Amino acid sequence: MIELENVSLRYNLNREILNNVSLTIEPGGFYYVTGSSGAGKTSLLKLLFLSLKPSEGKLSVFGHDISKISNYKKQLLRRRIGFVFQDFRLLNHLTTYENIALPLRVRGENEMNYKKDVIELLKWVNLEHCIHLRPEVLSGGEKQRAAIARAVIGSPEIILADEPTGNVDPEIASRILNLFLELNKLGTSIVIATHDTAIIKQIKKPVIELKNGKIKIQK
C-alpha cells in the first residue's frame, strides 16, 4: 500500500531524520510509530501523507512513485489518506459539522449527499452536541475526536494519526484507541504515532521504533 525503499530525509545537511529506511505498510495493517520527542515520528507521517518529499530513495503510495506525480495527482492520492494532525488543524471560522465535512466539500461534493453521513459520524464520535459549535470552544478531547472524524469522513484507505492521545486523559485515550480498532476491523489501515507506551500495551500491534534515523520493527 505504502512503500519506502532506502529513504533518507533531512531538513538541513547536518542531521538525518531518516537514514536509509525501508518500510512497507500493508493494507489492513495496524502500526504504532514510536520514538522519543524529536525522533522524527511526525516527519515520517508527513512523508506518507506526501507533505514532505524524501531527500533520497523511493516512496510509492498506492502504487504511484511520488517523485513523478503532478500536484493534482498528489491531491487525489491525499484524498485516499486520512490524517489526524497533532495540532488538529481545525478551522475556527467553520462549525464542527462543517469542519468534519471539509474533505468532502473540497472534492466538490454536494452537501445534500453527505449531510447524513457527517451527522452519523458525529454521533459515532459522540459530538452531536457540538454540531454547530466552533472548534475554539471545544475541549481538548472533543477537538481530538472532531479531528478524527474529519480524517474518517472521506472513507480513506489508510489513516495516519499523529499523537491522537496526546492531549486527552487516559479514559478518552482508550476510547479513541477503540475507535481506531473499529475502523481497522472495517478494513482501514491505521498508523498511530505516539510516545505513550500505555496505549501500545493496551492493544498489541506491530511497533515501528524510530531512533537516530533508523527504524526497528517489533511484531
Place this chain on the structure above:
Amino acid sequence: MEKLKYKNKIKILSSLESIKSLNKDRIRSLAPRPTKLIPNDGVAGKYLLIIISVMCYTISLLLCTISLINNTITSSQISISLLQTFNIISPLIIILISIAICSVVIFATNAALAGNKEIIQVLNLMGASRNFIAYQIQVKFINISILGGVIGCILTALTILLINPLYNQLFNMVYKYETDIVIINFSNFQIYEYLFILIVPLLSGLIGLISSRLAIINILK
C-alpha cells in the same frame, strides 16, 4: 439584529431536526447556508469596490466621449486636430486605468492570500485542488470587479442624462455667436448608442479574474 436572531433560530432548528429525522426536503428548507471557506474581510472589500467603481466610471465616460466625438461634424481645423489628439490619448488613459485595476486586484489578492494562509494550508491538506482553492479566493474579487463595472456604467449613464440637456443649452448659447465650436448631431444620438459601455463590467470582471488568478497561481506553487 432581527435577521441575526432568525439565522440562529434556523441553525438551532436544523441541528435538532437533522438528528431526529433526515427527511431530505426538510433539511433543504432548514439547512443554514454554508460558511464561506475563505472568510470575507468586509472593509477591504468596500474600499476595493469604491476604487474599481471610480476607475470603471472613468473608463466608460471616456468611451462615451470617444464615441460622441467620432459622431461629430466639425467645421474648423483646430477642432479636428484637438479631437484627433483626444482620440489618441483616451485609449492610452483607458489602458493605464486597466493596468491600475489589475494591480489593485493583485495587491488585494495577495493580502487575502497572506491573511488566510492557514486556511489555505488546511484546504491543501484536505486534498483540495489548486483550482478549487484559487476559486474560493477569486470569487470575491471577480464579483467586486464586475459590480464595480456595473456601478461605473450606472454612474456614466446618470452623468450623460444630466449633462446632455445642459450641453445642448450651452451649445445653442455659444453657437449663436458663431465661434469655433464642434457641431454635434444630437438628433442622431440615441440612448442605445451608449449601450456599448456594458462591455466595461465584462472587461473589469475579466481583468479581476485574470489578475487574481495570476497572483494566486504564483503563490500556490
